[in-house]
Amino acid sequence: MALIALDDAHDALKSGRRDAAIQAMREAHRTLEGVGHAPGVPVAHAARRLGVSEPTVRSWIGRGALNTITGSSPVQVEPDSLRRVGRALDELRERGQDRDWLEALLDYLHDLQTRRSPTLEEGLRQLGRGELEPA
Amino acid sequence: MAFEVLRTPQVRRAVEQLRRTQRARHEAARDELRGRGCLAGGYRLASTEGGDYPLCARHLAYAWRMITAYLDDARIVILAVDRHTPENNPAAPLAELLPGLPSLAVDAKTSHRVVMRPPRRPR
Numbered sequence: 001m002a003l004i005a006l007d008d009a010h011d012a013l014k015s016g017r018r019d020a021a022i023q024a025m026r027e028a029h030r031t032l033e034g035v036g037h038a039p040g041v042p043v044a045h046a047a048r049r050l051g052v053s054e055p056t057v058r059s060w061i062g063r064g065a066l067n068t069i070t071g072s073s074p075v076q077v078e079p080d081s082l083r084r085v086g087r088a089l090d091e092l093r094e095r096g097q098d099r100d101w102l103e104a105l106l107d108y109l110h111d112l113q114t115r116r117s118p119t120l121e122e123g124l125r126q127l128g129r130g131e132l133e134p135a
Numbered sequence: 136m137a138f139e140v141l142r143t144p145q146v147r148r149a150v151e152q153l154r155r156t157q158r159a160r161h162e163a164a165r166d167e168l169r170g171r172g173c174l175a176g177g178y179r180l181a182s183t184e185g186g187d188y189p190l191c192a193r194h195l196a197y198a199w200r201m202i203t204a205y206l207d208d209a210r211i212v213i214l215a216v217d218r219h220t221p222e223n224n225p226a227a228p229l230a231e232l233l234p235g236l237p238s239l240a241v242d243a244k245t246s247h248r249v250v251m252r253p254p255r256r257p258r
Contacts (some may be wrong), residue, residue: 052231059228068252078242089232096233104181109226111180114219119145120202123214126143127204135142135167135213 002031040069040076050086060085138172140165142213145191149216153199160195161216168203174202176211190214 009024025075046066047054057077067081095101114120126132151163155239167175177193177200188204195201195216226236 013145025190039249044247048240056231060182092232096235099235102233105229105233106226108181110241114180114202115190117215117217118217119149119217122145123143123202126145127214129210132212132230133144135140135146135168 002028002035005031037073038069038072038076040072041082043075043077046077046082049082050089052089136172138169139210140168141210142215146213146216153216157196157199157220160199161201164193164195164201165213168213169175172197173203173205176205177201188212194219 005024005028009021009028012018012021012024036047041049041059042067043054043057047057050057057066058075061068061075065081067078069076069078137210138221150158150212153161164175173189173191175193179192180190180202188206190204191203193201193203196220198220199216201213203206204212204214206212230236
């Protein structure tokens, strides 16, 4: 049933019937919800969906950017977080076409690294303590 | 207008360790700060994290750099003089997502691109 509904949606989109397409997709969604399946998405599938490697997906899980289904083993990615990250990546990739934007991003990353250098941090601490002398 | 240029104790210690060329570059930069203020500070750090004052970085000799803070319109503090030797490329995690980034990152390893960045504007 879900496949039929998706085909209907496809045909409706091709013929410019947007409302019919949305209705058919909702029907497919309802059908798929009723089918017993895993609540999450395997890491390999998530990686394919996001267009990144599996280690990257695992890294993002570790950093909290992607949520997982509690207790899942092997680990499964929670679908809502996968969609959220997917949208963010789409936006990032779109902006990434702009060389000026990429350069500004690179400057920001390098400066962030500078800001976090131990020497600068110590300098800021000494400034905070008022430990200053004529240069 | 002459600017008052101060430094942190760690800068004094770092300068004592510099070789002749590096120290000469540092002294030239310091003297320029006295005369031209923030215009001699190099480029303003783009990141807004981690400080109450505007920060600038200026490259000295080789990998050495000088980082300054601007307390007000008349006082400048040299916070750090150190070697810019990043342990990792901060752009690396994004290279997988943004195909154009690696070529820019390679360019950034030279000092040319950094030097081309505009200096901090006077307040």
